[in-house]
Amino acid sequence: MARYMGYKRPKDTKKAFKKLLHYLGFHKWMLLLVTILVFISTGANIMGTYLLKPIINEYILPGDMIGLIRALIGMGIMYLCGVLASLGYSQLMVRTAQKVITEIRRDLFCHVQTLPLRYFDAHTHGELMSRFTNDVDTLQEALNNSFTMIIQSFITLVGTIIMLVVLNFQLSLIVFFFLAVMFAFIKFSSQRSKKYFTKQQLELGRINGFVEEMVSGQKVEKVFNHEEADFAEFCRLNENLRRASTGALSHAGMMVPANVSLSYANYAVSACVGGLFTLAGLCDLGSLSAYLVYVRQSAQPLNQFTNQVNFILAALSGAERIFEMMDEEPEIDEGKVTFCHVSKGEDGSLREETAYTGSYAWKLEDGSLVPLKGDVRFDQVVFGYTPDKKVLNGISLYAKPGQKIAFVGSTGAGKTTIINLINRFYEIQAGAITYDGIDIRDIRKKDLRKSLSMVIQDTHLFTGTIADNIRYGRLGATDEEVREAARIANADSFIRRLPEGYNTMLYGDGSNLSQGQRQLLAIARAAISQPPVLILDEATSSIDTRTERLIEKGMDALMENRTVFVIAHRLSTVRNSKAIMVLERGTIIERGSHDELLEQKGRYYQLYMGQYELE
Numbered sequence: 001m002a003r004y005m006g007y008k009r010p011k012d013t014k015k016a017f018k019k020l021l022h023y024l025g026f027h028k029w030m031l032l033l034v035t036i037l038v039f040i041s042t043g044a045n046i047m048g049t050y051l052l053k054p055i056i057n058e059y060i061l062p063g064d065m066i067g068l069i070r071a072l073i074g075m076g077i078m079y080l081c082g083v084l085a086s087l088g089y090s091q092l093m094v095r096t097a098q099k100v101i102t103e104i105r106r107d108l109f110c111h112v113q114t115l116p117l118r119y120f121d122a123h124t125h126g127e128l129m130s131r132f133t134n135d136v137d138t139l140q141e142a143l144n145n146s147f148t149m150i151i152q153s154f155i156t157l158v159g160t161i162i163m164l165v166v167l168n169f170q171l172s173l174i175v176f177f178f179l180a181v182m183f184a185f186i187k188f189s190s191q192r193s194k195k196y197f198t199k200q201q202l203e204l205g206r207i208n209g210f211v212e213e214m215v216s217g218q219k220v221e222k223v224f225n226h227e228e229a230d231f232a233e234f235c236r237l238n239e240n241l242r243r244a245s246t247g248a249l250s251h252a253g254m255m256v257p258a259n260v261s262l263s264y265a266n267y268a269v270s271a272c273v274g275g276l277f278t279l280a281g282l283c284d285l286g287s288l289s290a291y292l293v294y295v296r297q298s299a300q301p302l303n304q305f306t307n308q309v310n311f312i313l314a315a316l317s318g319a320e321r322i323f324e325m326m327d328e329e330p331e332i333d334e335g336k337v338t339f340c341h342v343s344k345g346e347d348g349s350l351r352e353e354t355a356y357t358g359s360y361a362w363k364l365e366d367g368s369l370v371p372l373k374g375d376v377r378f379d380q381v382v383f384g385y386t387p388d389k390k391v392l393n394g395i396s397l398y399a400k401p402g403q404k405i406a407f408v409g410s411t412g413a414g415k416t417t418i419i420n421l422i423n424r425f426y427e428i429q430a431g432a433i434t435y436d437g438i439d440i441r442d443i444r445k446k447d448l449r450k451s452l453s454m455v456i457q458d459t460h461l462f463t464g465t466i467a468d469n470i471r472y473g474r475l476g477a478t479d480e481e482v483r484e485a486a487r488i489a490n491a492d493s494f495i496r497r498l499p500e501g502y503n504t505m506l507y508g509d510g511s512n513l514s515q516g517q518r519q520l521l522a523i524a525r526a527a528i529s530q531p532p533v534l535i536l537d538e539a540t541s542s543i544d545t546r547t548e549r550l551i552e553k554g555m556d557a558l559m560e561n562r563t564v565f566v567i568a569h570r571l572s573t574v575r576n577s578k579a580i581m582v583l584e585r586g587t588i589i590e591r592g593s594h595d596e597l598l599e600q601k602g603r604y605y606q607l608y609m610g611q612y613e614l615e
């Protein structure tokens with residue numbers, strides 16, 4: 001539950017509304033056309049009703065049959081135009097709404113990709129997913145229907161009121177009174193239910209987050225017999241959602257029946273008073289007939305509006321959550337230095353190439369090329385995931401091109417954190433990290449990451465074939481290169497034993513493979529990109545020592561003249577490193593080669609001799 005603590009409750013409806021208008025603004029001509037068509041269709045309905053007056057007064061009462069037929073045909077044509085316009089605008093609106101939603105969804109996805117890891121650390125996946133699904137869906141529903149409904153209701157209301165006043169001003173005062181009461185009631189109820197709608201979307205996100213965690217943590221749940229506790233927690237969240245939804249819908253739901261009752265009362269009173277007016281000669285029969293139809297219609301826009309209120313309120317809450325996510329600060333990236341493929345001319349000069357060549361360079365802002373060697377230095381780097389807790393205290397280290405640098409130390413010492421900083425997953429608080437002499441903050445993030453290949457501690461495989469997953473490291477790689485990378489990672493033999501070989505589909509993070517096999521694929525994926533710098537974070541922790549040794553041989557050949565950072569639990573893995581850093585609580589307490597460290601008889605010696613447990 002701690003993950004929710006960072007969650008800010010969205011509350012700025014106006015801002016969300018403005019943003020929504022911004023998106024609608026891209027389609028303003030289409031929406032204008034929709035509005036015109038709505039105008040035509042509503043106008044036709046209103047005018048059609050008005051025709052009742054001349055029809056009764058001028059044709060029916062005097063008995064002019066031919067005139068009546070002509071008037072009825074005219075009325076029919078008018079209604080037909082109205083129907084055609086309705087068909088037109090509903091079709092256009094569906095298309096426009098889908099476009100708007102697609103654009104919002106696209107921008108949301110695009111923005112999520114730019115968010116810093118810090119953001120993902122503080123939100124559950126399910127809760128984030130909920131914005132793409134529930135929140136976007138509710139917005140879509142509202143755009144599909146409510147936009148035209150609101151315009152229609154507005155035009156109908158204004159048109160009807162004008163007609164009522166034109167037909168009989170005194171009688172229309174009755175209608176005004178009832179409309180004012182209905183309006184006040186709608187305003188009151190929707191204000192109350194808005195609060196619940198916001199809560200409903202929030203609770204929906206929480207439930208999604210919980211279900212997602214439960215599904216991905218199925219095994220752990222079963223191992224610890226946590227079903228009952230999880231069920232209880234789910235019931236609690238479910239109950240919260242029920243309460244929010246009930247609150248939202250009951251306030252919204254009260255509006256329709258109340259308004260229907262009020263509109264009947266309105267009709268009855270108007271009919272009685274209208275009848276008395278006609279008897280007293282204050283009103284003619286034709287006007288009264290048309291008038292009473294308008295009275296019936298006058299409640300319709302309000303009812304329609306109240307019917308839409310549910311959708312609109314839910315949609316605005318959804319929009320708030322969507323736009324709140326879009327407003328999250330993206331990762332800062334002010335770097336200008338870029339990464340490029342180069343070839344070497346005969347005189348040793350570098351030339352930029354568009355295709356993969358196997359050699360790389362940094363392209364500085366002035367266009368000059370600096371060969372990419374893989375020299376990484378940390379200078380007094382201080383970092384904490386939160387400002388109040390330092391995880392690294394003044395780390396200084398250097399890795400020269402071609403060196404293999406290892407980190408060892410107890411769990412939580414900060415090994416993975418150091419790696420995260422090279423990649424600029426997080427921003428350092430003090431000190432500097434340089435790459436071939438360039439501060440990594442000056443390198444464009446995308447290019448920095450292109451130059452590094454990483455096997456992270458928790459491997460992640462995507463839905464797709466094994467070959468696809470390996471090719472993830474370099475999209476243009478040929479089948480032969482995929483196989484070669486698999487051979488280096490020693491994954492080739494197990495892949496070929498699978499019935500479908502490289503075309504075996506992986507689902508759910510590769511759950512049909514063993515943990516060790518997943519790591520082999522992750523290594524192959526890193527190997528295929530042949531990067532200048534390779535980072536292996538506990539990459540071989542689930543692999544047996546014999547296989548590990550084979551991988552190491554392949555990797556050593558691959559990584560010749562390239563820089564490698566390894567983090568390993570098994571000290572046998574790091575023995576042949578150029579330098580080994582022993583990390584303890586965010587500080588490097590010892591450094592040197594295997595032999596030097598053994599000579600020092602310090603922590604590494606203790607670890608090696610088994611006198612000091614790593615965990």
Ligand SMILES: Nc1ncnc2c1ncn2[C@@H]1O[C@H](COP(=O)(O)OP(=O)(O)O)[C@@H](O)[C@H]1O
Pocket residue numbers: 121385386391409410411412413414415416417418
């Ligand atoms: N995403 C994170 N947010 C906050 N704290 C973190 C995060 N990742 C790691 N830490 C903390 O940083 C410290 C170092 O973690 P890490 O670098 O992963 O250790 P290890 O040496 O085992 O790889 C730990 O105390 C851990 O609690």
Ligand SMILES: [Mg+2]
Pocket residue numbers: 415416417457537
């Ligand atoms: Mg780690």
